[in-house]
Amino acid sequence: MGCKLLMDPSGMPKIFRMVMRLKCSSYNHGVYGIIRVSGSNMDSSRRSVYPVHSTEVDHSPPPPPPHHPPPSPPPHHPLPHYGFHLPKPEEEKDVKSIGVQGVIYCKAGSKLVPLKGAVARITCKAFDKHGSVSGSYTMMSDTDKSGYFLATMSVEDVKEVGNITECKGYLDMSSMESCSVPSNVNKGISGCPLAGPRLLHNKMQLYTVGPFEYIPVLPLGD
Numbered sequence: 097m098g099c100k101l102l103m104d105p106s107g108m109p110k111i112f113r114m115v116m117r118l119k120c121s122s123y124n125h126g127v128y129g130i131i132r133v134s135g136s137n138m139d140s141s142r143r144s145v146y147p148v149h150s151t152e153v154d155h156s157p158p159p160p161p162p163h164h165p166p167p168s169p170p171p172h173h174p175l176p177h178y179g180f181h182l183p184k185p186e187e188e189k190d191v192k193s194i195g196v197q198g199v200i201y202c203k204a205g206s207k208l209v210p211l212k213g214a215v216a217r218i219t220c221k222a223f224d225k226h227g228s229v230s231g232s233y234t235m236m237s238d239t240d241k242s243g244y245f246l247a248t249m250s251v252e253d254v255k256e257v258g259n260i261t262e263c264k265g266y267l268d269m270s271s272m273e274s275c276s277v278p279s280n281v282n283k284g285i286s287g288c289p290l291a292g293p294r295l296l297h298n299k300m301q302l303y304t305v306g307p308f309e310y311i312p313v314l315p316l317g318d
Contacts, residue, residue, distance in 0.1 A: 180220065180260075181261065182251070182255075182260065188251065190295065191251060191295065191299055191300075192251060193249065193250050193299065194248065194249050194250075194254065194293075194300070194301050194303070195246055195247065195301070195302045196218045196235065196246070196247045196263070196302075196303045197244070197245065197246045197247075197302060197304050197305075198265060199242070199243045199244050199308070200216060200267065200306070200310070201243055201307060201309050202270075202275035202310050202312070203281075203311050204275065208309070210243030211239055211271055211275070212240060212243065213239060213271030214238070214239045214243070214269065214270050214271045214310070215236055215237070215238055215239075215268040216237050216239070216265060216266070216267065216306075216308070217235070217266045217267075217268040218234065218235040218236075218237070218263060218264070218265050218266075218305075219233070219264060220232060220233045220260040221233075221261055221263075222257050222259070223258055223261065224258055225258075231257070231258075233254065235248070243307075263289075263303075264288055264289055264290070265284075265290065265306060265308075266284065266288070267279075267285060267308050270310045272310070275311065275312045275313070276310055276313060278308075279308070279310060281307075282305070282306050282308060284308035284309065288306060288308075289305075290303035290304070290305055291305070292304055
């Protein structure tokens with residue numbers, strides 16, 4: 097650090113202590129140090145230098161904040177497609193029948209008991225070639241011991257009815273008298289739209305509804 101005296105110390109009394117200010121020309125411009133001189137010869141071995149810390153404000157920009165990568169988006173699970181359509185002309189050679197599957201339970205408390213012999217109904221609207229509603233098309237199917245049902249119809253039979261659409265699944269009848277109150281879980285009463293389809297190896301275009309539930313009959317007086 098280069099400094100220069102602001103006053104000449106020559107001619108000072110022998111026993112006289114004086115504080116001289118040094119103007120420093122280092123990187124801290126305008127900063128003063130203090131040199132305390134003792135004795136007549138101002139022997140450098142008896143000098144003491146007391147540094148003065150800079151009070152300048154640091155105007156350098158703050159460090160950038162730490163970079164955190166954005167969280168990964170949740171995995172995308174596409175929702176099932178709901179609806180029904182007849183096979184397109186280019187699909188007819190690969191599709192011979194249409195099926196609708198589902199399961200029917202009796203909900204007893206927190207348990208779901210499969211109902212054997214319950215009946216599911218699949219109803220569709222039929223339209224004529226002018227686009228007017230000409231009637232309906234209905235399929236019925238009984239459940240097996242696992243509560244599973246599969247209602248099927250051939251593509252040729254459907255074509256004889258007309259262009260069918262807006263198919264929905266319903267609860268039709270319970271096989272257990274003590275558990276025969278229909279529930280609207282999964283729209284078993286109001287009508288459940290068909291989910292799918294997927295093409296099976298046997299050339300069936302398969303849709304899914306439900307599962308549906310019946311609940312126990314309450315005893316009289318409850």
